[in-house]
Structures are given as structure tokens and as C-alpha cells.
Amino acid sequence: MAEAEALTEIWRGPFLESLHRGHAVICDASGDTQEVWGDAEKVILPRSSCKMLQALPLLESGAADAAGLTDEHLALACASHEGAAIHTERVARWLDDLGLSESDLRCGAHPPKDRAAKFALIRAGLAPSQLHNNCSGKHAGFLTLARHLGAGPEYIDPDHPVQKAVLAAFEAMTGETSPGHAFDGCSAPNFACTLTGLARAMARMAQAQDAVDGRDRAAARLVRAMTAHPELVAGEGKACTELMRAAAGRAAVKTGAEGVYVAILPDLKLGVALKIEDGATRASECSIAALLCRLGVLDAAHPATRRVMDAPVVNWRGMETGSIRPAPALR
Amino acid sequence: MAEAEALTEIWRGPFLESLHRGHAVICDASGDTQEVWGDAEKVILPRSSCKMLQALPLLESGAADAAGLTDEHLALACASHEGAAIHTERVARWLDDLGLSESDLRCGAHPPKDRAAKFALIRAGLAPSQLHNNCSGKHAGFLTLARHLGAGPEYIDPDHPVQKAVLAAFEAMTGETSPGHAFDGCSAPNFACTLTGLARAMARMAQAQDAVDGRDRAAARLVRAMTAHPELVAGEGKACTELMRAAAGRAAVKTGAEGVYVAILPDLKLGVALKIEDGATRASECSIAALLCRLGVLDAAHPATRRVMDAPVVNWRGMETGSIRPAPALR
Secondary structure, eight states, X not given: OOOOEEEEEEEETTEEEEEEEEEEEEEEXXXXXXXXXXXXXXXXXXXXXXXXXXXXXHHHTSHXXXXXXXXXXXXXXXXXXXXXXXXXXXXXXXXXXXXXXXXXXXXXXXXXXXXXXXXXXXXXXXXOOGGGSXXXXXXXXXXXHHHHHTOOSOTTSTTSHHHHHHHHHHHHHHTSOOXXXXXXXXXXXXXXXEHHHXXXXXXXXXXXXXXXXXXXXXXXXXXXXXXXXXXXXXXXXXXXXXXXXXXXXXXXXXXXXXXXXXXXETTTTEEEEEEETTOOHHHHHHHHHHHHHHTTXXXXXXHHHHHHHSEEEEOTTSOEEEEEEXXXXXX | OOOOEEEEEEEETTEEEEEEEEEEEEEETTOOEEEEESXXXXXXXXXGGGHHHHTHXXXXXXXXXXXXXXXXXXXXXXXXXXXXXXXXXXXXXXXXXXXXXXXXXXXXXXXXXXXXXXXXXXXXXXXXXXXXXXXXXXXXXXXXXXXXXXXXXXXXXXXXXXXXXXXXXXXHHHTSOOOXXXXXXXXXXXXXXXXXXXXXXXXXXXXXXXXXXXXXXXHHHHHHHHHHOHHHHSOTTOHHHXXXXXXXXXXXXXXXXXXXXXXXXXXTTEEEEEEEXXXXXXXHHHHXXXXXXXXXXXOTTSHHHHHHHSEEEEOTTSOEEEEEEEOGGGO
């Protein structure tokens, strides 16, 4: 079992102030690894990085078509969104179209990360709703599937038909039997897998353009939805949105809590998965950008890439005090 | 050079989801180490953990007494405060008493972390001022010293008499020649040292109760000011404030950005310094609490200790999804 490897460096003046270690795998759909950093067999919780896998049953079951879902809905089902109006209004309409409401969600409420939405709530003296939860689109997808299956309202129960379908799709795509689950911030079960399993699943999403069966067609449609609507997958200024725009269709990328990041590369038919050992987002963003530059999918000089990969650290008076950089192993 | 050692674990369900490594030293005033984790000679930037050292010249020079500073002022000089009214009103009055104003500060402005203060600004449509900067008390101390020395207004310049005095005190207390500086978030130079150097400085602060010279008397007064006014050193609900209250005078503790934490233990005449390699505050808080429990200064069952050391991770619906725990090496 390889130790976590140095992936991202935090510099301040002439000093290497902090260091993020982690594990990363680039592999194809058969699970053959092209490159590995750290431990390819590391068991991780993919967190929100696997929302595309969690959305597969929504399509495969026919629930999405029956409900008339568009690519915008599907992008939101895969999203960790910022709770901006473009996200919350669409999820609210989606629930309304289902004959449901915000109270049918089981994701819990948290303040939106979108500044305008956050300030508007504070100024109005209003509490955030479950629509603001970054996972509300995923949960609207779960509710759509639950209704289609005629299943009960507690769709986050691991024994609920929705979660059983998610687990089946997750295991099929990762090519592994999941060693178990924990509960995510949004209360849905999050199934564990190896990092290679997660990268393999992403490679399968990547090669699904050549759709042969229902699952591949579902995967291809989700990838198209994400790359067509990057602003719905995260939000303005956020890494997922900006990196997908910079990659111009050559990559669908998704962050997950605790330092997880994945990339689906349809041109190369490759999948990438990484986990920062300590869970830091600044390092997962820098590391995924460095890997996509290595693979020729991102331009290192693009502003969106530089913002996360070669980012100056600027202090409260606008003074540049340091930088975030990929460690030598990723350069 | 020892590698960073596992210090804090993040669990989610049955999975060890993330891991924080770091370096820690417990030593006495001569620099003799009692216990070491990782690399005792690791060169670090102490960031805000060394505000007590940066405040020594304020007292030693006679500037504090000349300006009539109280223990409240001195606690604020050592603080990374939350920008609550109890902090900003006192710093504003301090500057006013000096015949200065907010615009004389050079720390820059950032939104207060205190929720009430933050919401009040947003509701009023006001921008945060430099008073809200967590370092505004330290900077008011610098300004007090600058005026006493008859020196110019750019007190954050490394060549300014204030910073030269800070460096001299810093090197004397750490017992080292600093290998250089970087600029802190508040634009002041932050001098580097080894982790043992920082722990030694804290041990010297700890044994300064038996004051023999001006520097020791200054150190003892700062420690008294911090433990007498923990609410001014950080803020309600913050680790420094709550842990000092829990230690009931047996420890003065101070956090620094990028995962630094120090403790001054007057009863034991020991100093503690730790640096989380990846810079995470959740890990520095958990690790310092674990070390203080080990040393018998904190009660592991105290709510303030448990909040950072054995803390349940609770999600947006109030479901307990995991926990933050000290790694085996610290238990």
C-alpha cells in the first residue's frame, strides 16, 4: 500500500508553508491504470464526485423521460450547486412539476454559497431552505425516480428502492462490490469504492458516447448535460464550472467533499479520480487541473486553470503573499 | 528529518475518510524536548500563533505603560479576534486614545467572522473596515509602539523600528536566528523559526511568572492578559477562547493560520507548538486539545475539549455522520 504522495504545495514568500498529499489514478474503462500517484487501491468515500453515477438509475429506469426532464434537470442532478437563483428556481419548478415541494426534500438546508443569494436572505431576515442545499438537484432526481418506482417518501434510506438502484449502478460502473456506505452531508448514503474503481467508472462514462446499452446511453447523456450546462453543475467562479468551460467539452469534472475530484475525458476515453488525504478543496482543485494539463485537456495558461493551479495567494490589502502550486510529481 | 506524523483523523461512518499529519513539540525553556511528533526542527511560519512574541516590544519599550494600556488592550494585541462588537469597539477606542483612526491601520479589511457583526454589516449595506480584521489589535499595538518610538506610519515595513524590535524579541525568545520572513495575511512580516524554537519561546513565556528582567515581566503580563480575557483573544465559541476558559488559567493557547497552534503552560513551565502539514484548523484544534489532555491541563470530558477533540460531525439535518478524533499517536 503506497503512502499518499505530495500533490499540492502552498508557498508563502520563500517558504513551503503547507503541503497536501493524496492519491490519484488515471485509467481506462477496463480499469487499466495509465498513471498512479499514491495508493490506487485506496478505499474512499467519493462524496459528491459520484453524483453522475447516482443519477444513472434516473435515466435507465425511464423516470427522466417520463417526467420530461431536460439536460438542465440532468445537469442539476449531477450538481453541487451554489444555491444561486439559476439553481434554486429550477429545482423549485422541477419539484412543482412533480406535484411535490421543498418539504419533500430530505437534504436539509444550508446557506447558499452564492454571495447574492446569501446576502439577499440575510437582508430579508430569511432562513435558507432545502432548495439552497448544494445537493437539491440530486435529491429532486431521487424524488423523480421514487415517484416513477411508486416507492415511499424516505428515498434516502439505504434500503429504499432508489438507493438500491443507485448501489447497483455504482457497483456496475466501478466494477467492484462496495465495502459499505456512510451518510453524506445531504443525508443520502454514500457508497465507498477504491480510487481505481472511481476512475474506472469515470472512464466508462467517458467511453459511453459509443452507446450500446441503456446504461451507456444514460451515461453519455449525463456527460453531455454537464458539459452543456457547466453553470448549473456548480456556479459562476467555481472550479467545476470554470474548468469545464475552459476544457470546452473535452472534460466533465466534478468535485466531492473532503478533497475528492473526478474527470471524465470523452476524447481520450479516460477517467481520473483523486483524493487529497487531508480533505482540502484547494488541493483537489489544483491537482485535478494539473492532471488535466498533463493530459492535454486543459491549457495551463488559461485563466480558469491558473486560478486554481498556479494561483497567487493575495492578502487583505491586495499584496501577493504566496501561491498554490502543483507538487513536482504533478508538474 | 522525520516525516510528518498522523495527528488527527476524520471519520465518516465506518471509514477513516481523511487524515491530517503534522509536527508537534513539547519543550521547556531551555529547548529540551519532552515529546516530539514528526520533525522537531521543521521550519515554519508561526503566523498568528506568535502574536504574544510580537507584542513583547510594546511592553518592554515602555510604550504600553506610557499609553496607559490595560490587560484588555494587551489581550487584543495577542488576539485573532472575531470582529465582534466587543473587539472592534475596544480597538476603535484604543486608536482614538492614541489620536489615530482606522485609516492608520495597515492590516486591510475583511468581513468579521462573528455572525452578528457580519449580518449587521450586510443588512446595513456596509463594507467591513480594518477594525474587523482579526489582527486589528496587534496592529493597534504596533501603532502604539511606533508612536512611542517616534517612528513613521508604515510600521509593517520589515525595516521599520517596530518590526526590527519584533524580530529581536522573536529571535531572543525562540533562541534562533530567523531564516527569513514572509508577509502575513495582515501584511505584517511573519518571521520563520523551527517548531522547537516556537515551543521554546512558549516555554519561556510559561516560566516568565518568576520575572527577573523586563522581557520576562512583559511575557508574564501578556500571559496574564490572555488568560484573564479569553473572550478578547478569539471570541465566543472559538477554540482559543473556550479552551483557555476550560483550562482555567493553566494554559494560554493561540492559533495561527495554516494549522499552527501553541500553548503556554505556566504551571508546568512548558511550551507546546504544533503545525499541521496541510494547514487545517480542524486538525490543529483537535491536536492541541489532545496534547493538553495528555499533559493534564485540559479535561478530555470538558465540553470545550470535546467540541474540538472528539467532535461529532453533524450534517444539515442534524444527523451524526462521523467524528474528528486525535490519531493514535496523540491518544
